[in-house]
Amino acid sequence: MPARPLSQEQRDKIRDTVLVLAEQHGFDGWRISDVIERTGISSRTLYKYYPSKEYLLLDAMIQTAGQILDNLVDAVAGKTPRVRVLRTLTTLTHALIRSPNSSRAMVRALTCGQEAVSPMLRTFNDSLHLVVARALAGGDPDTEQWDAAQVVQQVWFASAISWAADIVPAEYIEESVVRALALIEAH
Secondary structure, eight states, rough: OOOOOOOOOHHHHHHHHHHHHHHHHHHOOOHHHHHHHOOOOOOHHHHHHHOOOOHHHHHOOOOOOOHHHHHHHHTTTOHHHHHHHHHHHHHHHHHHHSHHOOOOHHHHHHTTGGGHHHHHHHHHHEEEEEEHHHHHTTOOOHHHHHHHHHHHHHHHHHHHHHTTTTSSSTHHHHHEEEEEHHHHHHH
């Protein structure tokens, strides 16, 4: 008998459970069986859609970031390009900083090298790139704004990973984005 498809309610429950477990216990302090136990979803169904702990974490991150990004598109309209981009990325940064254990667990998932998570990373990267490009342009970006947004987005992403890996302080993330924007504006 095939596993049943997950409802949005089940996906939300899984996401919320994974985020709580990751924040409470980091990456190593919980198992997929904990998610199964807390959600009541069968192991067969869960493993059909989430083949690994890394996949669970990245799906939770993408869902959460997607909600934040969707809300930001309209919230930053009408400001200067720098203000729109900084507000967008600062909102994401603050979400990371508020949940340091789960953010650090997600970095482990991001850097796991599993082929199964590559499409998820590409989806997150593309979504973030689009939101930064729209923030930079104040609407639909032209080619130059699209390229500039890619640089800014990659600077933010690398800085966020560096923070989560305890290489740099949280302030470094925004400082890096400000420097990248200044370089782009000077061009």
